[in-house]
Amino acid sequence: MAVTLNHTDFNFEGQKSVYHGKVREVYDIDDKYLVMVVSDRISAFDVILPKGIPYKGQVLNQIAAKFLDATADIVPNWKIAVPDPMVTVGLKCEPFKVEMIVRGYLAGSAYREYQAGVREICGVKLPEGMRENEKFPTPIITPTTKADEGHDENISKEEIIAQGLVSKEDYEKMEQYALAVFQRGTEMAAKQGLILVDTKYEFGKHNGEVILIDEIHTPDSSRYFYAEGYEERLEKGEPQRQLSKEFVRQWLISNGFMGKEGEQLPEMTDAYCEEVSERYIELYERITGEKFVKAEEADLHQRIAKNVAECLAKL
Numbered sequence: 001m002a003v004t005l006n007h008t009d010f011n012f013e014g015q016k017s018v019y020h021g022k023v024r025e026v027y028d029i030d031d032k033y034l035v036m037v038v039s040d041r042i043s044a045f046d047v048i049l050p051k052g053i054p055y056k057g058q059v060l061n062q063i064a065a066k067f068l069d070a071t072a073d074i075v076p077n078w079k080i081a082v083p084d085p086m087v088t089v090g091l092k093c094e095p096f097k098v099e100m101i102v103r104g105y106l107a108g109s110a111y112r113e114y115q116a117g118v119r120e121i122c123g124v125k126l127p128e129g130m131r132e133n134e135k136f137p138t139p140i141i142t143p144t145t146k147a148d149e150g151h152d153e154n155i156s157k158e159e160i161i162a163q164g165l166v167s168k169e170d171y172e173k174m175e176q177y178a179l180a181v182f183q184r185g186t187e188m189a190a191k192q193g194l195i196l197v198d199t200k201y202e203f204g205k206h207n208g209e210v211i212l213i214d215e216i217h218t219p220d221s222s223r224y225f226y227a228e229g230y231e232e233r234l235e236k237g238e239p240q241r242q243l244s245k246e247f248v249r250q251w252l253i254s255n256g257f258m259g260k261e262g263e264q265l266p267e268m269t270d271a272y273c274e275e276v277s278e279r280y281i282e283l284y285e286r287i288t289g290e291k292f293v294k295a296e297e298a299d300l301h302q303r304i305a306k307n308v309a310e311c312l313a314k315l
Contacts, residue, residue, distance in 0.1 A: 001270040002277070004040035004052030005086060005300045012305075013312055022048055023060070023220065028092060033080070033315060035308055036061075036088045038215075042276070044249050045259025051268045054277040058085040058295050059284045064215035066288055071184050075177040077212040078204070083311035084304050085295040093204030093213055096166050097146050098155065100178040103198040104139045104186065106130050107223060108246065110198075123156030133197075133225070133233075133240050139182055141175060146202075173210045174203045185217045192286055194243065195230060197223040219244050219283045243283040248276060 007025075010018075014030040022043040027035040038061040040052035065088060068079045078090035103110055110121055111132045119126050122142040143160060144152035157175070161168050178201045189196040199222035202214040215221055223244040233240050252258065255266035284292045296303065 001273060002054035002294075003297050003300060004054055005037075005057055005304075006039060006041055006052045008037050008039065008301065008304070010035075010037075010301075010305055010308070012308060022046070023057075029312060032092055033312070034078070034090055034092050035312075036090070036214075037304060038086050038088075042245075042248065044245065044252055045257070047259050047265070049248075049268060050265060051273050053273055053280065055292075055294060056277065056280050059280045059292070060215060060218045060220055061086050061088055063218045063284055063287060064088065067185065067188075067217040068212070070188065071181045071212070071216070074180045074184060075212045076209060078206070078214075080315070081311050084307035086300070087304055087308055089308070089311050089315075090213075091206050091211070093206040093211060095146075095202060095204040095213060096170070096174070098143045098160055098165055099146055099152060100174055100201045100203070101142045101144060101198065102139050102178050102182040102201065103136065103142060104182070105133055105135050105195070105197045105225075107133050107197050107240075110142065122154050123158055131234065131237065133230075139179060141178060144200075170205070170210055174201075177201075177203070177210070177212065181212065181216065185222070188217075189224060189287065190227065192289055193227050194286060195225040195227050197225055197242070197244075199223070217287070219280060224283065224287065243279070243286060247279065 010027060012027055012029060012035060016028040016031055019026045023039055023041050025037045025039060029035060038057040040054065040056045042049050042053050042056060062085060065079060065082045068077045078093055079088055080091065081089045083089060106114060113121060114126060114130065124140045124142060143155055145155050146152060157171060160166050161171055181201060182199060185199065186196045199217060201212060201216060203210055204213045223246060224242060226241040230240060257263045257265055281292045
């Protein structure tokens with residue numbers, strides 16, 4: 001199996017701290033810049049799975065970079081440079097403690113709640129009689145709080161403002177940006193024969209300005225359906241063909257794992273990891289319309305350290 005990057009422990013010039021997330025490792029440089037290394041780790045149900053997925057970090061990093069560039073005319077973002085296929089260097093911002101989930105279709109956790117009889121999510125009322133994967137009349141925003149540990153929690157716009165998590169003015173700007181970026185993502189996906197079903201955005205503040213941070217429109221933060229056959233599958237009540245991490249969740253569910261206490265993680269064979277890698281590469285090629293070029297597999301740590309050092313020297 002190809003080499004994977006599962007953990008990093010760099011010591012860059014000017015480094016103040018490092019944050020190890022579920023998938024990303026974020027290095028603070030002089031409290032001014034962030035070096036975000038996208039590992040090959042994969043998580044589902046808030047659990048990091050035991051094996052890395054070859055080229056996953058490169059896929060996520062390069063898709064996010066492409067979409068940050070493609071939406072920079074709508075909203076300013078944190079990205080400065082991509083010095084390595086697995087790394088983005090950008091501005092350090094003060095992140096808002098909420099994630100903006102934009103949903104164009106009734107799918108995933110929203111459908112699971114709907115099926116259980118819920119007709120209001122995060123203060124947004126849902127129409128009666130909707131089917132799984134059906135398009136909403138207009139996209140909706142269902143925000144969540146950003147948990148440092150454990151599960152993110154659904155929250156309404158009113159609660160966010162009342163609790164002082166985000167000011168009314170900033171929240172409304174985030175709302176406006178999120179819907180506009182989702183619309184751009186929808187248009188770009190449509191050109192590639194895909195449907196952008198739902199996605200999450202994160203925002204922060206830099207010099208008093210609301211800016212888009214983290215990753216956007218990757219298979220980790222978004223769900224995509226193939227447009228071809230969508231209507232027929234919807235009419236028949238069949239599952240949609242999709243390009244997202246949901247197929248990993250479904251594999252775990254079918255193997256008796258949903259992240260609950262006492263459940264055993266199924267074995268991830270090299271063959272399964274390669275299969276997941278191929279799905280990620282397929283999404284990259286579908287969504288970008290470009291051929292995926294596998295980065296050299298030499299010593300990944302050495303390559304990243306060299307590329308990032310050269311980039312930071314220029315800032």
